[in-house]
Amino acid sequence: MKSIVDTFFNFLLNQLYRIGQFGLFLQHSFSSLFSTQSEWKETAKQCYLIGYKTLPLVGITGFIMGLVLTIQTRPTLSDFGAESWLPAMVSVSIVREIGPVITALICAGKVGSGIGAELGSMNVTEQIDAMEVSGTNPFNYLVVTRILACAFMLPLLTIYNDIISMLGSFMGVNIMGEVSIRLFFASALSEISFLDIFSSLIKTFFFGLAIGIISTYQGYYAQKGTVGVGAAANASVVISSLLIFILDMVAVQISSLFS
Amino acid sequence: MSNQSKEYGYSVKLGAFILVGLAILFAAIFFVGQARQLFSKTFSISAVFKDVNGLQAGNNVRFGGMHIGAISSIEMLTDTSILVSMDIESSSQQFISKDAKATIGSDGLMGNKLLIISPGKGTQGPIADKDQIASVQAISMDDIMEKLYVTTENANLITTDLATISGSIRSGNGTIGKLFMDKDFAENLDKTLINVKKGSKGFSENMEAAKKSFFLKGAFKKDKDKK
Known part of the structure; x- marks a missing residue:
């Protein structure tokens, strides 16, 4: 009985410690984001790795999403004789919801796991400690650069994803019917408002921030051993993905206040 | 490849990636703004309706089937009159006359409500900024029902x-x-028809006899010659 109580208290203390540790990590991250000692060169490199290198994956996924969404929506709309609404309907779905969320989930999978595993293995092999000893601020160099890169690259990747998805949708529309690209974009853009564009960009900034913070935290404080690296990569993806949906729900509530 | 040239390579790629992304964003902002007449010169006109049938600010305004503007505001003046203000592209101003009429319609069967401006006789000259045009109350679904x-x-x-x-x-x-x-009526009618048949047969026989008669032969012959 005593051992069960002890285990429970140990678990509770451990969780409280992790929460406190995360709080301090957040405070440290935000204070470092605005510091003048930022590693801009490393940030640019991370932007390249996170943004440019993820573009092909985001592009292919976006194109398929646009195509599939159009093909799936067409029968329902044609039942009502409203096939001409297809470009507007699909592009509104892409810009408001599918584009930002799919891009963020892809980044959580590819970038989040990468950061978690990279920082985790650096922590396990004590490279982070070595950096500290050599006089480099590991927090600024490893954590802040990646958080900034995630936060800035996510909106940019979403813009690419939106436009490529629309091209996929244009192809989907033209499989069964015939719509010129001019008419397609005219009817697609007629239903999109500035609120849709800006709310989508702002929320992806926060999605990026969430992916960056969660995955760097998981990697930076990974448990020792190879198991710890795997756990850090896994937790980065799972928690980031969950957080994306929670943030999306909050963003929809906030943007609906302005619409 | 040296570290420096590698760094230069990815910096160029990153720069192009950011520039193209921003260019797409600005193009999207421009086209969305253009679709909503945010970057074109507009003038304002209004019309008073008794019932706006669910028309909202932001709905489109059409003239001759063309999209020329958007509803800017809708406000209630009295319990039976609602003021609908709209922003119209300045390029359309010369074609809309002062006696043009505004009607509320819808874009397709299930589409958004829109305001349709019908051209007037054109005798009163083009419309000016802040003018008010006449309105024609559209038939609502309730009226149809x-x-x-x-x-x-x-x-x-x-x-x-x-x-x-x-x-x-x-x-x-x-x-x-x-x-x-009535059965009796049907029988009587049947008998009458038999009698008529018999009578017409007798009449036909009489006529044939008349044709051969000495006194009337000449008259029938004259008629035949005329034909």
């Missing part, structure tokens, strides 16, 4: 009358009822 109700009521009365008439016919009342249902 009300008329449909009256039509259904009338159809109901007609079918009731038809049922009464067919009942009377079936029971043999009235002239038509007798015509269809």
Whole structure:
């Protein structure tokens, strides 16, 4: 009985410690984001790795999403004789919801796991400690650069994803019917408002921030051993993905206040 | 490849990636703004309606089927008059006359509401900024339903009358009822038709005899020659 109580208290203390540790990590991250000692060169490199290198994956996924969404929506709309609404309907779905969320989930999978595993293995092999000893601020160099890169690259990747998805949708529309690209974009853009564009960009900034913070935290404080690296990569993806949906729900509530 | 050239390579790629992304964003902002006339010169006109049928600020304004503007605001003046203000592209100003009329319609059967400006006679010159044009109250769905109700009521009365008439016919009342249902009448009619047949046969025989008669032969011959 005593051992069960002890285990429970140990678990509770451990969780409280992790929460406190995360709080301090957040405070440290935000204070470092605005510091003048930022590693801009490393940030640019991370932007390249996170943004440019993820573009092909985001592009292919976006194109398929646009195509599939159009093909799936067409029968329902044609039942009502409203096939001409297809470009507007699909592009509104892409810009408001599918584009930002799919891009963020892809980044959580590819970038989040990468950061978690990279920082985790650096922590396990004590490279982070070595950096500290050599006089480099590991927090600024490893954590802040990646958080900034995630936060800035996510909106940019979403813009690419939106436009490529629309091209996929244009192809989907033209499989069964015939719509010129001019008419397609005219009817697609007629239903999109500035609120849709800006709310989508702002929320992806926060999605990026969430992916960056969660995955760097998981990697930076990974448990020792190879198991710890795997756990850090896994937790980065799972928690980031969950957080994306929670943030999306909050963003929809906030943007609906302005619409 | 040296570290420096590698760094230069990815910096160029990153720069192009950011620039193209921003260019797409600005193009999207420009086209969305253009679709909403945010970057084109506009002027404002208004119309007063009794019922706006769900028209909202932001709905499109059409003239001759073309999209020329958007509703800027809708405000209630009194309990029976609602002021609808709209922003119209300045390029359309010269074509809209002061006697143009505004109607509320919809884009397709299920589409958004929109305001349609019909051209006037063009005798009063082009419209000016802040002018108010006349409005024509559009037929609402409620009006259509009300008329449909009256039509259904009338159809109901007609079918009731038809049922009464067919009942009377079936029971043999009235002239038509007798015509269809009375057996004696049918027999008499049959006999009359037989008599008529017999009479016409006799008449035909008499005429044949007349043609051969000495006194009338000449008259028939004259008629034949004329033909």
